[in-house]
Amino acid sequence: MPSATSSDTNDFRGLAGTSRPSRTVQATTDLITGLGKIWLWAELAKQDTRLRYRGSLLGPFWLTISTIVMIGSMGFLYAKLFHTDVSSYLPFLTLGLIVWQFVASLINEGCGTFTAVSSILQQVRLPYSVHVYRLVFRNLLVLAHNFVIVPFILFMFHVTPNWGVVWILPALLVLCLNGVWVSILFGMLSARFRDVPPIVASFVQVVFFVTPVFWSPDALGAWKSLGELNPIFAAIDVVRAPLLGLHTAPYSWSVLLLVTLLGCSGSFAIFARLRYRIPFWA
Amino acid sequence: MAVVRLERVFLEYPVYHGSSRSLKKALLAASTQGNLARDALDRVNVRALNNIDLELRNGDRLALIGPNGAGKTTLLKVLAGIYEPTQGCVVTSGRVSALLDAQVGLNPDATGRENIILRGMYMDIHPREMVKHADEVAAFTELGQYLDMPVRTYSAGMMIRLAFAISTCVPPEILLMDEWLAAGDAHFLAKAHRRMEAFVQASNILVLASHSIPLVQEWCNRAIFLQQGYVAASGDINEVIAAYRRTLQMGASAA
Numbered sequence: 001m002p003s004a005t006s007s008d009t010n011d012f013r014g015l016a017g018t019s020r021p022s023r024t025v026q027a028t029t030d031l032i033t034g035l036g037k038i039w040l041w042a043e044l045a046k047q048d049t050r051l052r053y054r055g056s057l058l059g060p061f062w063l064t065i066s067t068i069v070m071i072g073s074m075g076f077l078y079a080k081l082f083h084t085d086v087s088s089y090l091p092f093l094t095l096g097l098i099v100w101q102f103v104a105s106l107i108n109e110g111c112g113t114f115t116a117v118s119s120i121l122q123q124v125r126l127p128y129s130v131h132v133y134r135l136v137f138r139n140l141l142v143l144a145h146n147f148v149i150v151p152f153i154l155f156m157f158h159v160t161p162n163w164g165v166v167w168i169l170p171a172l173l174v175l176c177l178n179g180v181w182v183s184i185l186f187g188m189l190s191a192r193f194r195d196v197p198p199i200v201a202s203f204v205q206v207v208f209f210v211t212p213v214f215w216s217p218d219a220l221g222a223w224k225s226l227g228e229l230n231p232i233f234a235a236i237d238v239v240r241a242p243l244l245g246l247h248t249a250p251y252s253w254s255v256l257l258l259v260t261l262l263g264c265s266g267s268f269a270i271f272a273r274l275r276y277r278i279p280f281w282a
Numbered sequence: 283m284a285v286v287r288l289e290r291v292f293l294e295y296p297v298y299h300g301s302s303r304s305l306k307k308a309l310l311a312a313s314t315q316g317n318l319a320r321d322a323l324d325r326v327n328v329r330a331l332n333n334i335d336l337e338l339r340n341g342d343r344l345a346l347i348g349p350n351g352a353g354k355t356t357l358l359k360v361l362a363g364i365y366e367p368t369q370g371c372v373v374t375s376g377r378v379s380a381l382l383d384a385q386v387g388l389n390p391d392a393t394g395r396e397n398i399i400l401r402g403m404y405m406d407i408h409p410r411e412m413v414k415h416a417d418e419v420a421a422f423t424e425l426g427q428y429l430d431m432p433v434r435t436y437s438a439g440m441m442i443r444l445a446f447a448i449s450t451c452v453p454p455e456i457l458l459m460d461e462w463l464a465a466g467d468a469h470f471l472a473k474a475h476r477r478m479e480a481f482v483q484a485s486n487i488l489v490l491a492s493h494s495i496p497l498v499q500e501w502c503n504r505a506i507f508l509q510q511g512y513v514a515a516s517g518d519i520n521e522v523i524a525a526y527r528r529t530l531q532m533g534a535s536a537a
Contacts (some may be wrong), residue, residue: 144325
């Protein structure tokens with residue numbers, strides 16, 4: 001039998017019963033057994049990416065092309081508008097946009113974590129976290145497709161990354177962790193309240209312009225730290241700065257870790273408390 | 283050994299519709315008084331299962347009968363571990379396979395062959411393992427070249443063939459079935475029937491929700507008659523069917 005897994009036994013005991021595992025234990029079990037099903041969510045995520053571009057010549061590399069077009073058109077225009085040098089602005093913009101797209105699509109798609117798979121939730125018993133990991137991994141794959149541009153841009157404009165580049169891996173790990181809590185929280189909220197996804201979508205659009213994605217916080221002058229305290233900026237900065245051979249802004253890591261901690265605990269509390277409602281909502 | 287045990291199981295859930303889906307309404311409702319909140323939230327609580335006790339062991343083949351909305355599918359979902367009961371205790375031991383919906387896990391844009399692997403994954407079967415079953419599944423469906431076409435080009439009957447063949451490729455220890463095969467053509471139904479026979483023999487516990495009295499009489503040795511979430515009768519298949527028929531006649535004469 002291929003599947004001597006934990007799903008072999010299924011033990012729910014009523015609130016009145018003595019030995020029913022607490023909600024916290026159940027939620028933790030969900031997150032851990034879900035993570036263990038890496039073959040499932042990784043494969044589903046790969047398939048999502050493949051199927052989205054089925055029949056197109058370049059496949060998922062269409063994403064790369066569209067990013068290149070965006071960078072090309074924005075790069076030269078905004079370098080003029082901001083009176084900066086294209087050769088320093090373009091690499092800055094490229095990395096900013098690529099990481100922004102990752103963060104923004106985690107937030108936007110996070111709203112559909114559960115509603116997008118409602119028929120699965122209704123019919124198949126799986127840890128709910130499987131859907132979360134699938135979503136985060138799918139976006140990580142998209143990020144990887146976009147990232148192939150980066151070495152070319154850095155080479156073209158003679159940017160040398162510093163040793164801080166090794167911090168990109170932990171940075172991406174932390175970003176993924178944030179993706180997990182965001183998709184659990186927004187996924188549950190959107191399943192329960194159907195007006196959340198459009199609210200989030202318009203909010204994300206605003207955030208793009210008020211966050212130092214395509215402009216530097218230095219441009220704020222005296223208000224510089226206001227830009228640097230923006231958690232979305234922090235998320236971009238920890239990846240972008242080392243690749244550009246710069247130091248990360250003073251608060252980036254602390255802001256990011258604080259948001260991760262608060263987000264994870266808040267999201268976990270809600271997940272543990274209301275997890276059993278998910279199949280009724282979605 | 284396969285075991286299914288339910289003790290005093292209750293299941294209640296809120297039904298959301300209309301304005302209860304709106305965050306704005308919920309926030310406004312929270313800021314106004316209590317009785318207003320209830321109106322504004324527009325939320326109805328449904329008690330879908332009411333004090334269900336059940337114990338099944340190897341060889342038990344249980345039929346769930348009852349009118350529409352009696353809680354048959356809900357009970358199957360509780361047994362499958364999809365719904366967590368509000369109160370009470372559910373214990374199952376053994377590999378559970380739930381055939382609740384034919385279409386589930388089929389990706390319309392993927393080909394038939396890809397969907398064999400995909401649906402297998404949802405059944406907790408690793409693609410490496412599923413590849414071994416793929417040919418047998420393909421043969422059973424008799425879909426031939428259609429297997430290399432996207433599933434969205436399939437007719438309803440073809441989709442059911444595919445879904446049925448995949449779901450039944452590995453015999454489970456506990457099989458939960460909702461009645462959904464009827465859309466297949468006669469040739470397929472006969473073939474499915476033969477396969478089900480072998481399948482039910484291999485499966486230790488069967489729970490079948492159905493309106494078809496001849497079908498459950500053929501497949502099952504025990505039955506539960508559900509009415510509005512209550513167990514109206516339970517025990518030997520023929521006694522329960524008799525009770526069900528009496529209720530139907532009473533309903534008919536009352537109407």
